[in-house]
Amino acid sequence: MITPSFVLGIAGGTGAGKTTVTREVTAALRADDEECENPSADRDDLMASESVTHVPLDNYYADRSDLSFARRESINYDHPSAFDWELLRTHLDRLCAGRAVEMPQYDFEVHARTDERVRVEPADVIVVEGILALHDEAVTDLFDLRIYVETDADVRILRRIRRDVLKRGRSLEGVIEQYLSTVKPMHEQFVEPTKKEADLVIPEGANAVAVDLLEAAIGTIRNRRAGREPPAEDTGAPLVEYDD
Ligand SMILES: Nc1ncnc2c1ncn2[C@@H]1O[C@H](COP(=O)(O)OP(=O)(O)O)[C@@H](O)[C@H]1O
Ligand SMILES: Nc1ccn([C@@H]2O[C@H](COP(=O)(O)O)[C@@H](O)[C@H]2O)c(=O)n1
Numbered sequence: 001m002i003t004p005s006f007v008l009g010i011a012g013g014t015g016a017g018k019t020t021v022t023r024e025v026t027a028a029l030r031a032d033d034e035e036c037e038n039p040s041a042d043r044d045d046l047m048a049s050e051s052v053t054h055v056p057l058d059n060y061y062a063d064r065s066d067l068s069f070a071r072r073e074s075i076n077y078d079h080p081s082a083f084d085w086e087l088l089r090t091h092l093d094r095l096c097a098g099r100a101v102e103m104p105q106y107d108f109e110v111h112a113r114t115d116e117r118v119r120v121e122p123a124d125v126i127v128v129e130g131i132l133a134l135h136d137e138a139v140t141d142l143f144d145l146r147i148y149v150e151t152d153a154d155v156r157i158l159r160r161i162r163r164d165v166l167k168r169g170r171s172l173e174g175v176i177e178q179y180l181s182t183v184k185p186m187h188e189q190f191v192e193p194t195k196k197e198a199d200l201v202i203p204e205g206a207n208a209v210a211v212d213l214l215e216a217a218i219g220t221i222r223n224r225r226a227g228r229e230p231p232a233e234d235t236g237a238p239l240v241e242y243d244d
Contacts, residue, residue, distance in 0.1 A: 003098040004053070005222050007126045007142050008214075011133040011194050012149030013187050014078075015156035015163070017205015019056075021149055021214075022129045024206045026052045028215040029125055053095060053123040057130020058106050060088040065112045072111035078131065078186030085136050092142055095122040109169040125218065131187075134194035144221060147214070148198035149205055153184070 008025070012018050033051040062084040064072050075082060091101040102117040134140050134148065157179055164170040170178075195201060200217075202210040 001098040002122050002124060004096055004122050004126045005124050005225050006144050006218055007092075007096065007128065008145050008147065008218065009133045009140060009143035010127060010129040010147045010149060011131065011135075011191070011198070012147075013151065013153070013156050013191050014131055014183060015159035016149040016151040017202075018129050018131075018133075018149050020206040021147070021202060021211070022054060022127050024211045025214050025218075026054060026127060028211055029218065032215065032219065033124070051123050052125045052127060053120060055088075055092065055095070055103070055120075055126060055128045057083065057088070057128065057133055058108075059104050060084050060091075060130075061106050061113070063104070063113045069110065075111065076182045076186065077111075078182050078190070080132055080135055080190055083132065085139070089136070089138050092126075092128065092139060095120070095126055096142060098122050108164075108167075124222070131191050132194065134197040135190060140197055145200070145214075145217065146198045148195045148201045150195065150201050151204050153187075155204075 010018050010022055029052050060083050061077065062082060064075065067075075087104075091103065094101050100119055100121045103120045105114045105116045105118060106112075107114050128139065128143070134146055140146065160179070160183075161172065161175050164175045165172060200214075
């Protein structure tokens with residue numbers, strides 16, 4: 001049984017780059033862990049190693065399969081009430097206690113959970129990522145480090161149009177209508193204000209400097225907790241916060 005030693009929360013607006021930051025930090029941490037355990041590991045070994053558990057908030061949209069497609073299409077998915085916070089809290093508590101969860105999966109094309117559940121095992125590091133990852137106090141209290149990814153609204157909507165049309169089965173008109181009616185106002189009312197909860201603000205999504213800093217900070221805290229000496233090059237320097 002693994003009891004996680006570090007829980008990271010990554011919030012930010014739609015299209016900000018949260019998933020990309022999560023992917024890069026995860027790859028960096030897996031590479032670090034694999035290198036410690038197996039200095040000659042190749043890329044396939046790295047992909048197979050599971051030292052990080054990813055918890056996307058998107059999988060915790062409330063199950064509204066009782067509603068018609070038309071009704072589900074009109075839900076405000078950027079309001080906190082769209083999420084099943086209770087299930088998320090239960091699952092995070094279980095993972096933090098070293099127990100596996102059956103994680104729901106979400107299908108954006110039909111605005112509903114799929115029938116599939118994926119068994120997710122706890123790893124040494126847990127990354128919780130989503131637009132409102134820093135919204136719920138009980139969830140935020142679990143985080144050892146809180147990140148807010150900040151990207152200009154025009155860049156985010158351009159990224160979102162491309163993604164929603166290509167990958168989420170949406171029309172251009174639909175994306176624009178949803179953005180103006182709910183995504184933008186909810187971002188301003190609920191998402192952006194969570195920036196003040198963050199320990200670190202990362203501009204533009206993934207960038208090499210930010211990922212290196214995150215990796216070093218997580219490594220320092222994990223080493224300290226495990227009672228290990230930091231590597232020679234690890235200065236234990238404090239985290240850097242980016243200003244607006
Ligand atoms: N720093 C960056 N520079 C350029 N494109 C980026 C950057 N970060 C993310 N992207 C791209 O923007 C899109 C949205 O990123 P994603 O990480 O999925 O955002 P989010 O999870 O916040 O919605 C993706 O196509 C991704 O490749
Ligand atoms: N059925 C749904 C559920 C959610 N959305 C949108 O997804 C966005 C959050 O995901 P990101 O990967 O962009 O962070 C959120 O802004 C919702 O509007 C949706 O369109 N349909």
